[in-house]
Amino acid sequence: MTSQKLQHFLNKNLRDLKTKGLYNEIDTVEGANGPVITINGKELINLSSNNYLGLATDERLKEEAIQAVKSHGVGAGAVRTINGTLDLHNELERKLAEFKGTEAAISYQSGFNCNMAAISAVMDKNDAILSDELNHASIIDGCRLSRAKIIRFNHSDMDDLRAKAKEAVESGQYNKIMVITDGVFSMDGDVAKLPEIVEIAEEFDLMTYVDDAHGSGVLGKGAGTVKHFGLQDKVDFQMGTLSKAIGVIGGYVAGKQNLIDWLKVRSRPFLFSTAVTPADAKATIKAIDLIMESEELQQNMWENSEYLKNGLKKLGYDIGNSETPITPVIIGDENTTQQFSKRLIEEGVYAKSIVFPTVPRGTGRVRNMPTAAHTKEMLDQAIAVYEKIGKELNIL
Numbered sequence: 001m002t003s004q005k006l007q008h009f010l011n012k013n014l015r016d017l018k019t020k021g022l023y024n025e026i027d028t029v030e031g032a033n034g035p036v037i038t039i040n041g042k043e044l045i046n047l048s049s050n051n052y053l054g055l056a057t058d059e060r061l062k063e064e065a066i067q068a069v070k071s072h073g074v075g076a077g078a079v080r081t082i083n084g085t086l087d088l089h090n091e092l093e094r095k096l097a098e099f100k101g102t103e104a105a106i107s108y109q110s111g112f113n114c115n116m117a118a119i120s121a122v123m124d125k126n127d128a129i130l131s132d133e134l135n136h137a138s139i140i141d142g143c144r145l146s147r148a149k150i151i152r153f154n155h156s157d158m159d160d161l162r163a164k165a166k167e168a169v170e171s172g173q174y175n176k177i178m179v180i181t182d183g184v185f186s187m188d189g190d191v192a193k194l195p196e197i198v199e200i201a202e203e204f205d206l207m208t209y210v211d212d213a214h215g216s217g218v219l220g221k222g223a224g225t226v227k228h229f230g231l232q233d234k235v236d237f238q239m240g241t242l243s244k245a246i247g248v249i250g251g252y253v254a255g256k257q258n259l260i261d262w263l264k265v266r267s268r269p270f271l272f273s274t275a276v277t278p279a280d281a282k283a284t285i286k287a288i289d290l291i292m293e294s295e296e297l298q299q300n301m302w303e304n305s306e307y308l309k310n311g312l313k314k315l316g317y318d319i320g321n322s323e324t325p326i327t328p329v330i331i332g333d334e335n336t337t338q339q340f341s342k343r344l345i346e347e348g349v350y351a352k353s354i355v356f357p358t359v360p361r362g363t364g365r366v367r368n369m370p371t372a373a374h375t376k377e378m379l380d381q382a383i384a385v386y387e388k389i390g391k392e393l394n395i396l
């Protein structure tokens with residue numbers, strides 16, 4: 001017999017979400033997540049992936065993955081601390097440290113998992129964490145799990161951060177204090193003010209933790225936001241994901257050897273959950289090699305982003321102040337935004353709406369993620385659809 005309480009809970013809450021229009025129907029991509037995708041049998045120009053460099057479908061990565069399956073099998077066989085640390089995992093971690101310019105690195109199964117792991121391995125209930133109000137959900141959950149006091153500061157507001165850091169230090173209540181931020185904020189594409197954050201951290205002896213999920217492979221010749229500002233020696237935790245520009249799956253922290261040693265004995269998802277597969281590890285190593293060897297993919301990505309941004313701006317759209325390929329088209333009203341995205345998809349452009357509560361009320365937008373893999377023809381086609389729908393809905 002199934003639980004009546006559970007049935008009641010599920011039926012009531014699902015019905016509520018559906019009547020409020022908040023129930024998210026998930027689309028299925030039939031085949032690979034490339035620059036053009038197929039959904040419900042229809043081909044669409046894909047402006048919604050995080051596959052910045054097109055590596056998710058790169059032939060060279062696929063070949064590495066296939067070879068890794070042949071040499072190492074499809075699974076690691078055990079958690080890292082029993083005997084699931086394969087030579088490939090160590091090679092991956094050495095590669096990540098080289099990529100990030102740090103002494104060492106630790107790999108996790110995902111970026112989300114990494115934030116759950118690393119923050120709580122270092123912070124506890126006697127500590128405080130200064131967290132940008134727009135930080136990613138995985139940072140928020142990682143902070144909560146640590147049971148440290150979470151002190152939110154206004155988005156990229158350095159006066160607010162300084163004031164709150166000062167107050168936290170002077171209160172004498174906390175053992176350790178950390179400041180944590182996204183490197184690139186995913187909704188607007190703005191970059192964290194890391195030089196100021198590091199300066200404030202030095203002034204108040206704060207630990208620094210940068211989640212560079214959207215910055216790695218994109219900024220700093222691919223090495224990320226920290227490298228972009230030349231701060232590799234000043235940021236304690238360089239965290240990132242391997243699922244966005246890197247194109248595969250996994251997360252990591254790069255930092256000093258003793259930090260990584262500690263995370264390897266104290267972070268629970270590392271200790272109690274099996275690591276990425278051999279194919280993941282090998283494909284990731286290849287991706288990082290490609291990024292370090294040549295800037296070709298990044299150049300394509302930046303060129304395509306500029307091209308799309310200029311096209312949309314010329315039409316008269318408000319595309320915000322993004323400093324990265326992330327290109328919001330800010331519509332404003334929630335209903336219009338949703339209608340707009342629906343029409344784009346019907347006309348062959350897959351770009352999703354993002355509305356309150358993910359972004360502030362009245363700033364509903366359609367977010368575009370141009371990648372290195374798009375062609376000019378695809379972008380021209382997308383811009384033409386943007387023009388048509390903008391006029392149709394009286395936005396232009």
Ligand SMILES: *Cc1c(COP(=O)(O)O)cnc(C)c1O
Pocket residue numbers: 110111112113136138139182186211212213214241242243249250251
């Ligand atoms: C996407 C993202 C993550 C999660 O990464 P996954 O590898 O997909 O789990 C974490 N932090 C930020 C800022 C992200 O954008």
